[in-house]
Amino acid sequence: MAAWDLPDFDDHEGVHLFRDRASGLTAVIAIHSTTLGPAAGGVRYWHYSQRADAVTDALRLSRGMSYKNAMAGLPMGGGKGVILADADGAKTPEMLHAFGRAIDTLGGRYVTAEDVGINEADMIAIAGQTRFVSGLPVGAGAAGGDPGPVTAHGVYLGVCAAARAALGRADMRGVHVAIQGGGSVGGGLARKLAADGARLTLADVNADRARALADELGAQVVTADAIIGVEADIFSPNALGAVLNIHSIPLLRAGVVAGGANNQLATPADAARLHARGILYAPDYVINAGGIINVALEYLGHGDRAEVDARVALIPDRLRTIWAESAASDRPAADVADAMAQRLIGRG
The missing domain is CATH 3.40.50.720 (NAD(P)-binding Rossmann-like Domain)
Incomplete structure (x- = not known):
């Protein structure tokens, strides 16, 4: 079944499948909307018993990110990445580097950050291959970091x-x-x-x-x-x-x-x-918009932690x-x- 025939396909602008044999990377990046700005949404590292479920997850999560960013007043669209984990959950730097290169091929239409199974150290590894990353370690009082x-x-x-x-x-x-x-x-x-x-x-x-x-x-x-x-x-x-x-x-x-x-x-x-x-x-x-507010302001370079807190207080x-x-x-x-x-x- 093609991605656009899946029940959760919602006029997504793009559904991208990536495979890197050398590192073992299998990944999906779904871009729901870039109307308000680049599609922002974290990358999830998860084991799926059926690979098609990863595509469905990416479709649903990216649509949710479009809605989340819009409702939070952020100039960002909605996207989501999913890296398919093996049953043993093994995650390697090479795999993260390959995912960073995959993001870079999209030319800034998708900006990633942490989600389930991904941490700040993983973001650093991905950021070694692309600049379209947020959720990186930041200094005290700055916007960004672990969402x-x-x-x-x-x-x-x-x-x-x-x-x-x-x-x-x-x-x-x-x-x-x-x-x-x-x-x-x-x-x-x-x-x-x-x-x-x-x-x-x-x-x-x-x-x-x-x-x-x-x-x-x-x-x-x-x-x-x-x-x-x-x-x-x-x-x-x-x-x-x-x-x-x-x-x-x-x-x-x-x-x-x-x-x-x-x-x-x-x-x-x-x-x-x-x-x-x-x-x-x-x-x-x-x-649950607090995290994306934090990493979006980091990526955009708008404001500091006080600005993040003020925006989260509007929830x-x-x-x-x-x-x-x-x-x-x-x-x-x-x-x-x-x-x-x-x-x-x-x-x-």
Whole structure:
């Protein structure tokens, strides 16, 4: 099946497949839109049981980046890279160098940064082959560097806004949050909420990581399969996507979904399922925009960390605007956000 026949193909400007035999690189770069600027979005390093799933992931993630960058007010389009990992997860400098060369062939239409499975050291390796890279180490007070902590802060602000909107809570003390994922974003969110006195239940596919985080914060732990059914005030997905679907949504026992994972909805119909249940939903590409704000300002050379923080602080206002229109029109929040983003990139 050709890429343009896949369900998630959305008039993408380009879908590029790369193979470098010498290094073992197999990669996809999807460019959804460059209407507002170069297509910005991180590169994911992940093992897929079916290679076609990597293309689908790149299509979905790049579209999300178009919407995320537009809603965050950034002069960037949307793109995403995916490097296919072997089952053993082995990643080599040669592979990263080859990916950098692949990016360079696109002449600046795609700008990469960190995503799942990629870190600052990997960005340095990629940057040795192309200048179209962000998320590199920076000095104190500068925009840029690891986007994870900034993403976590934006998600934290969004979770607090959701608690106020749905629960009438002025602070997070005693609010029960079920957090799925204990990595950079989920772990950072958990630490901020614990400092506020929130009650936490944690889960991660890496059970040892979940237990260590719970021991640190005095939280409860459940299995990765059980977290979505935990009775809580807020369910916060911070792992991989498609966690909200026809099977999982009926299991939710929280009145709010607000988390940092990309592509949380498996299908567009799942937005309506959440809305029908009266669950307040924070559209993922709005609440998790902190990281791309950080690395985009680094790449563009616009402002410093104070500017990043000021822009991230606007995330709750954007969410409140979406929720207000959702309530007034009786439309799912995800649909409202999509319509806003599509207008911004000239597709509305």
